[in-house]
Amino acid sequence: MTDAELANTGKEICIKNMDMLSGRILASNPDIVGFSVWNSNHKASLETAAAIKKTKPGTVVVFGGQECFPMIKGDDFAMAEGVDVVVYGEGELPFLSVVRAVANRLPFTGCPGVILKKGDHGIIINKNECVKNIEELPIPDFRKFDLPLYTDTDGKSLFILSNRGCPNSCVYCNVSANTRYRWRSGEAIFNEMKTQMQRHPEVETFQFASTALNSNVKELTVLCDLLIRADIGIKWNGNALLTSTMDDALIEKMSLAGCNGLVFGLESASQRIVDLMGKSFDIKDCSRILKACHANKINIVLNFIIGFPGETDTDFAQTCEFLKENAAYIKSVGSRSVCYVTPYSQLFDEPGKYGIDISPYKKFAELPENYYGVIEEYMTKSACIRDWRDLGTPENSYDKRNKKQKAFEELVKSLRFGIIIP
Ligand code: SF4
Numbered sequence: 509m510t511d512a513e514l515a516n517t518g519k520e521i522c523i524k525n526m527d528m529l530s531g532r533i534l535a536s537n538p539d540i541v542g543f544s545v546w547n548s549n550h551k552a553s554l555e556t557a558a559a560i561k562k563t564k565p566g567t568v569v570v571f572g573g574q575e576c577f578p579m580i581k582g583d584d585f586a587m588a589e590g591v592d593v594v595v596y597g598e599g600e601l602p603f604l605s606v607v608r609a610v611a612n613r614l615p616f617t618g619c620p621g622v623i624l625k626k627g628d629h630g631i632i633i634n635k636n637e638c639v640k641n642i643e644e645l646p647i648p649d650f651r652k653f654d655l656p657l658y659t660d661t662d663g664k665s666l667f668i669l670s671n672r673g674c675p676n677s678c679v680y681c682n683v684s685a686n687t688r689y690r691w692r693s694g695e696a697i698f699n700e701m702k703t704q705m706q707r708h709p710e711v712e713t714f715q716f717a718s719t720a721l722n723s724n725v726k727e728l729t730v731l732c733d734l735l736i737r738a739d740i741g742i743k744w745n746g747n748a749l750l751t752s753t754m755d756d757a758l759i760e761k762m763s764l765a766g767c768n769g770l771v772f773g774l775e776s777a778s779q780r781i782v783d784l785m786g787k788s789f790d791i792k793d794c795s796r797i798l799k800a801c802h803a804n805k806i807n808i809v810l811n812f813i814i815g816f817p818g819e820t821d822t823d824f825a826q827t828c829e830f831l832k833e834n835a836a837y838i839k840s841v842g843s844r845s846v847c848y849v850t851p852y853s854q855l856f857d858e859p860g861k862y863g864i865d866i867s868p869y870k871k872f873a874e875l876p877e878n879y880y881g882v883i884e885e886y887m888t889k890s891a892c893i894r895d896w897r898d899l900g901t902p903e904n905s906y907d908k909r910n911k912k913q914k915a916f917e918e919l920v921k922s923l924r925f926g927i928i929i930p
Pocket residue numbers: 674675676677678681682683684719749773
C-alpha cells in the first residue's frame with residue numbers, strides 16, 4: 509500500500525469512527541452536545557461536531573476547554589462547520605447562560621464568555637464572567653458517570669479543586685492574565701472529599717485539578733490537619749509551587765495527610781533564567797524540597813522549559829547538571845518542551861521587554877487592549893509561537909532550542925525516569 513493509499517484508508521477509518529461516535533451521541537436525542545476540547549482531541553472534536561450537525565442540524569454544539577480562548581483556537585472553532593458557540597475560560601456561568609438561551613430560544617449574543625460567528629468573516633467575542641467565590645460552587649456530582657471511562661485509574665480517582673488562577677505571574681504563562689486567583693478553604697475541600705468518598709467508595713485518590721495545591725499554605729495546613737485527624741486513608745496529589753513555604757514540617761504533614769505526588773514547574777535550574785521567568789524561588793531551596801519529598805514518599809514530577817529567552821549554553825548545562833544530581837529524588841520528568849510564546853502571556857504582550865522578536869505575529873500582538881466586541885476580519889493564526897527570535901542571546905536560536913530539547917530528551921531517557929503521572 510502506498511503512503512497516499514495508507515493516508516486515505518486512515519482518513520476513511522477516521523470518518524467512519526466519527527460517524528459511529530456521532531450516532532452514539534445522537535442516540536440519546538440531546539438538545540445540546542458539549543465538547544471538552546484539548547489540543548490532542550480538537551481535530552476529532554471538529555469532525556464529530558460536523559457529523560452531528562449533518563445528521564441532526566438542530567442540535568446545538570458547544571465547544572469549551574483549554575484550546576478555546578480567542579487567539580488560541582477559539583475563534584477558529586467558532587468559524588468551524590458544526591460548531592454553534594464556543595465557551596472560553598471558566599465555563600460555569602457562560603455554559604449555564606448558553607443552556608438558558610437554548611431553553612428560551614434566545615440568541616447567544618447575550619451570553620458572557622462566548623465566541624460566535626458573525627457572517628462569513630467575523631466573530632463576536634463576549635467578555636467572560638467568572639464565579640467570584642469558588643466556595644459557592646456545588647460539589648460535582650459524578651454519580652451518573654461511568655467513572656472508569658473518565659479516568660486512567662479505572663475509576664479509582666477523582667479530580668478536585670483547590671484554587672482557580674494563580675498567585676504567581678510567570679512571564680511565559682497566561683493563567684494570571686485570563687483569570688483571577690481564588691482559593692478554597694481546607695474545610696470545604698475536606699468536606700468534598702468525604703462526600704465523594706461516600707458516593708464512590710472505590711475512590712482511592714484525589715487529583716487536584718488546579719495550578720497549585722499549596723498556593724494557600726494556611727488552608728493546605730487546615731486540610732492536612734483534618735485529614736490526619738479523620739484518618740480516612742485517602743491519597744491525593746497535584747501541581748504545586750516551588751516555594752520556601754514548603755518547609756520540612758509542612759512536607760512531612762502533607763505526607764501524613766495522604767499526599768503521594770507533586771508536580772513542580774522548575775522549568776530551569778539556572779537562577780538567572782528562573783528570575784527572568786518571573787518565578788520567585790531559590791534554586792538551592794529546590795534540592796532541599798525534592799529531598800524532603802522523597803524522604804516522605806511523595807513522588808515528584810518536574811516540568812522544564814528549554815530555551816527561554818536569554819538562555820545560554822551555560823544556563824542549559826546547569827539545568828542538565830541539576831537533573832543528574834537530583835535524579836534519585838525525582839520520579840519523572842513531565843513537560844520538557846521548547847519555550848513557546850503563548851497569547852496573553854507577558855512574553856507575547858511585551859516581546860521587546862524580553863528581548864525577543866515575534867514580528868510575523870505582530871498583527872495579534874497589536875490587537876487593541878480591550879478587544880472584546882466584534883472582530884470583523886477573521887484571522888487564522890498559530891496558537892503558540894515556537895519560532896520566535898532571541899535578539900539579546902542569538903545563540904538561543906530556533907534550531908539551537910530544538911537541538912537542546914533533543915539533547916534534554918536523551919538525558920531524560922538515560923536517567924530512566926518512570927512515567928509522568930505521580
Ligand atoms: S506557570 Fe504555574 S506558577 Fe507560573 S503563573 Fe503559570 S500557573 Fe502560576
